[in-house]
Amino acid sequence: MYYGEIKNCDIADGIGVRVSLFVSGCRHHCEGCFNAMTWDFDYGKPFTEETEDQLLEMLSCEYIDGLTLLGGEPMEPENQRVLAPFMRRVKEKYPEKSIWCYTGCVLEDELLHESPWRCECTDEMLSMIDVLVDGRFILAKRNISLGFRGSDNQRIIDLKSTLKTGKTITIDLD
Structure with missing residues (x-):
């Protein structure tokens, strides 16, 4: 897996101060994507054990609330296979920090049921995510007043509660 960028003090991609990893590779190709260069699976730098260690060190700061995964597309099966073991390390070392x-x-259509996005790592990965922002960016539904998302169709999902209850529970941050 490759990644395009790491932000070590991100306040735009989740609640609080976060470490954000922008992975490379995305087949959605949403019109108007703010990060289209990360569609290429080989964009940026290789994600190595040293990269993981660097991210874990960044997460050690007391003021960091958690990790945000975005891209590109973290749920591309190729990326899930690399991210799931890394997320395990994050949860083991920092169980109090959230993962966005x-x-x-779309959670119900593509991640919880058979689809090209599901692989042997999907359920484990979903179990470690606290908040899932789902849905393709739709340029015609772009709304710059929304918190933590770009278009009206996207949802902020409390994934822990959703998986526990079997009902999609969204978080209203607007």
Whole structure:
């Protein structure tokens, strides 16, 4: 897996101060995407054990609330296979820190049921995500007044509660 960028003090991609990893590779190709260069799976730098260690060190700061995964598309199966073991390390070392994940996939249609996005890592990965921002960016529904998302169709989902209850529970931050 490759990544395009790491932000170590991000306040735009989740509640609080976060470490954000922008992974490379996305097949959604949403019109108007703010990060289209990350559609290419080989964009940026290789994600290595050293990269993981660097991210874990950044997360150690007391003022950091958690990790945000975005891209590109973290839920591309190729990316899930690399991210799931890394997320395990994050949860083991920092169980109190939240993980947010941005995906163009719709939870109920593409991540919880058979689809090209599901792989052997999907359920484990979903179990470690606290907040999932789902849905493709739709330029015609762009809304710059929304908190933590770009278009009206996207949802901020309390994934822990959703998986526990079996009902999609959204968080209203607007």
